Amino acid sequence: MAASELLPGTLDMLILDTLQRGSLHGYGIARQIQRRSEEALRVEEGSLYPALQRILLNGWVTAEWKLSETKRRARYYRLTAAGRKQLGIEVSAYERMVAAIARVL
Amino acid sequence: MAASELLPGTLDMLILDTLQRGSLHGYGIARQIQRRSEEALRVEEGSLYPALQRILLNGWVTAEWKLSETKRRARYYRLTAAGRKQLGIEVSAYERMVAAIARVL
DNA sequence: GCTTGACACATAGATAAACTATGCATAGAC
DNA sequence: GTCTATGCATAGTTTATCTATGTGTCAAGC
Numbered sequence: 539m540a541a542s543e544l545l546p547g548t549l550d551m552l553i554l555d556t557l558q559r560g561s562l563h564g565y566g567i568a569r570q571i572q573r574r575s576e577e578a579l580r581v582e583e584g585s586l587y588p589a590l591q592r593i594l595l596n597g598w599v600t601a602e603w604k605l606s607e608t609k610r611r612a613r614y615y616r617l618t619a620a621g622r623k624q625l626g627i628e629v630s631a632y633e634r635m636v637a638a639i640a641r642v643l
Numbered sequence: 644m645a646a647s648e649l650l651p652g653t654l655d656m657l658i659l660d661t662l663q664r665g666s667l668h669g670y671g672i673a674r675q676i677q678r679r680s681e682e683a684l685r686v687e688e689g690s691l692y693p694a695l696q697r698i699l700l701n702g703w704v705t706a707e708w709k710l711s712e713t714k715r716r717a718r719y720y721r722l723t724a725a726g727r728k729q730l731g732i733e734v735s736a737y738e739r740m741v742a743a744i745a746r747v748l
Numbered sequence: 749g750c751t752t753g754a755c756a757c758a759t760a761g762a763t764a765a766a767c768t769a770t771g772c773a774t775a776g777a778c
Numbered sequence: 779g780t781c782t783a784t785g786c787a788t789a790g791t792t793t794a795t796c797t798a799t800g801t802g803t804c805a806a807g808c
Contacts, residue, residue, distance in 0.1 A: 545652060545737075546794065547652070555747065555748055564756075565755060569755095571747060575743040575746050575747050579747065583757080584795075584798080585795050585796070587757065589795090606755080606756075608803090610802090611757085611802090612757080632744075635683070635684075636650070637683070638680040638681070638684050639653060641681060642660065642680050643660055654765080668786090669786070670785050670786080689768065690765080692787055693766085693787090693788085711784075718786070
């Protein structure tokens with residue numbers, strides 16, 4: 539663990555949450571998470587793209603190739619109803635954990 | 644992830660924190676974490692004992708065989724100075740992560 | 749024209765953490 | 779005697795994240 543850029547087990551939640559604010563491509567998702575966390579969280583590409591595949595296979599998002607604002611081909615992900623539900627599940631499980639850890643420490 | 648009993652990456656911290664309150668055997672550590680978290684966290688034996696080996700190898704605790712209160716042989720772990728330092732590192736890294744995630748969500 | 753840096757995707761392979769399942773053994777209660 | 783709680787440990791599996799690598803585009807600066 540130690541030097542991780544992310545709290546393990548929270549990446550899917552962060553991605554789904556980001557997509558809740560509007561559909562976006564992978565690179566943009568990573569940038570947003572980094573920006574909104576004020577540079578504290580950093581999503582490596584080798585974590586991001588496998589996570590997006592996972593999430594896509596689970597039906598939590600749909601994907602569509604488009605052109606980005608910078609005119610490059612990019613895959614835009616959009617949250618599905620199932621994804622929105624999953625986000626709720628993950629957020630509440632996460633908050634339950636954090637509260638439990640706070641009681642312990 | 645999903646049905647995990649623990650927030651991944653936090654087990655060592657929870658163990659070290661428990662030992663900060665006094666030396667204790669593995670089984671007792673697991674029970675204390677569960678109790679202090681009000682049953683929200685559950686440490687599986689297959690996670691606990693490998694974690695204790697890890698922590699021992701890192702020099703964060705020392706181990707000693709004794710008899711438990713129930714008269715059974717039990718391995719008591721005691722936090723070292725290095726372990727106390729490591730606990731501080733892990734807690735602050737954890738809190739930094741939780742704060743960052745809170746900004747994102 | 750060439751290079752550099754930001755943008756954009758993806759996968760292979762390594763590492764590590766946590767889980768399931770299993771085994772051993774003792775004490776106390778019933 | 780058998781069940782439950784106490785106690786330790788490892789083997790094997792699964793899963794998440796990371797490092798490293800590869801492809802390719804676009805814009806800016808030289």
